Amino acid sequence: MSFHPSGAPSPYGAGSLYANVAGPWYRYQLAIPEAGSYSVHAWWTQYSSRLTNVPIEIQHAGGTATVRVDQKTNGGKWNLLVANKSFAVGTTGYVRLSNSGVLSSQTVAADAVKFESTLDYEPPSVPANLHVTGLTDRVPWGLWITLDLSA
Numbered sequence: 001m002s003f004h005p006s007g008a009p010s011p012y013g014a015g016s017l018y019a020n021v022a023g024p025w026y027r028y029q030l031a032i033p034e035a036g037s038y039s040v041h042a043w044w045t046q047y048s049s050r051l052t053n054v055p056i057e058i059q060h061a062g063g064t065a066t067v068r069v070d071q072k073t074n075g076g077k078w079n080l081l082v083a084n085k086s087f088a089v090g091t092t093g094y095v096r097l098s099n100s101g102v103l104s105s106q107t108v109a110a111d112a113v114k115f116e117s118t119l120d121y122e123p124p125s126v127p128a129n130l131h132v133t134g135l136t137d138r139v140p141w142g143l144w145i146t147l148d149l150s151a
Contacts, residue, residue: 003110008045010076016045016111025098026110032087035061037118039083040095044109046075054108057096061086071109084118 002024003017017026032038040058044050050071058065058081065082087093099108 006045006047006109008047008075008109011045012043012112016109018045018047018107018109019099020049020104020107022099025096028095028113029091030087030093030095030115031091032089032093032115034117035087035089037084038087038115039118040081040085041078041114041116042069042081042095042097043078043112043114044069044071044075045111046072047107047109048072049105049107050075051100051106051108053100055098055100056081057094058082058085059092059094059096061088061093075109078114081113087115 003019003026006016006018008016008018019026038060042056052070052072053068054071056067056069058067060082062085065085067081069079069081081095095113097108097110099106
């Protein structure tokens with residue numbers, strides 16, 4: 001057997017999966033739209049039978065990073081696995097978790113992964129000859145800002 005639907009609380013979306021035998025793995029195949037540096041996060045459902053040392057492999061442009069996570073805690077939220085790893089465009093990268101438990105009472109959860117670009121973004125500067133004057137007015141449902149830009 002491999003992964004089955006889980007009834008554990010706080011899945012990402014409609015549900016999550018779990019495995020309760022040693023050996024199965026779950027692989028998230030990536031489709032990276034733009035080459036660059038990314039942080040990788042995982043979401044799992046926590047449960048009393050979850051392993052405390054779930055191995056998760058992250059295949060990136062520079063090789064493979066392996067981290068171990070405690071799925072008895074930090075469920076129902078995004079958890080950082082690795083930061084600032086380079087990924088190439090396409091589907092060569094992946095995230096893979098496995099059940100290293102040897103007892104049927106030990107389980108791992110597979111729920112969701114996300115990638116966040118860690119490229120530095122520098123906002124454009126205001127040209128020296130541009131003058132900014134503004135009028136700010138509050139309204140009951142928010143804040144309106146009107147700017148008048150002139151060179």
